[in-house]
Amino acid sequence: MKTLTKTIETLMIVFLLAAVANAAGDAKAGKAIFTQHCANCHMADGTGNPKLAAMMHVTIPHLGSPTVQKQSDAQLEQVVKNGKAKMPPIHGLTDTQVDDVIAYVRTFKK
Numbered sequence: 321m322k323t324l325t326k327t328i329e330t331l332m333i334v335f336l337l338a339a340v341a342n343a344a345g346d347a348k349a350g351k352a353i354f355t356q357h358c359a360n361c362h363m364a365d366g367t368g369n370p371k372l373a374a375m376m377h378v379t380i381p382h383l384g385s386p387t388v389q390k391q392s393d394a395q396l397e398q399v400v401k402n403g404k405a406k407m408p409p410i411h412g413l414t415d416t417q418v419d420d421v422i423a424y425v426r427t428f429k430k
């Protein structure tokens with residue numbers, strides 16, 4: 321019985337560590353995802369595409385601005401997965417890719 325408890329404890333620790341490692345995305349991998357899935361609208365530097373903004377009649381916030389950066393990773397994840405206001409949901413990204421692209425968005429912080 322004691323060994324079983326120990327085994328379960330060890331397993332729980334392993335899962336916890338894996339969850340923590342997974343929470344913070346890889347900004348380097350995120351850059352490639354950003355270039356492919358976000359830069360058309362947000363520009364490579366996160367400032368937002370002015371032509372597109374004019375066409376869509378929307379203000380695209382600077383991704384380094386406090387409006388964006390004050391949001392939690394979970395909130396930004398929702399923006400990517402579900403879209404927000406005039407931003408469409410971005411399909412075809414795995415959870416890891418979403419974490420990575422958000423880690424990259426964090427590098428725009430001013």
Ligand code: HEC
Nearest residue numbers: 357358361378379380381388399400404405406407410421
């Ligand atoms: C088709 C164009 C388009 C693409 C592609 C796009 N966005 Fe957006 N995004 C927008 C627009 C437009 C807004 C402003 C939405 C509004 O306020 O109506 C926006 C807003 C945002 C915001 C701010 C949301 C807020 O709370 O104000 C974040 C963060 C964001 N986008 C991240 C991303 C990321 C990361 C990707 C790539 C995975 C991406 N976007 C791809 C058009 C796009």
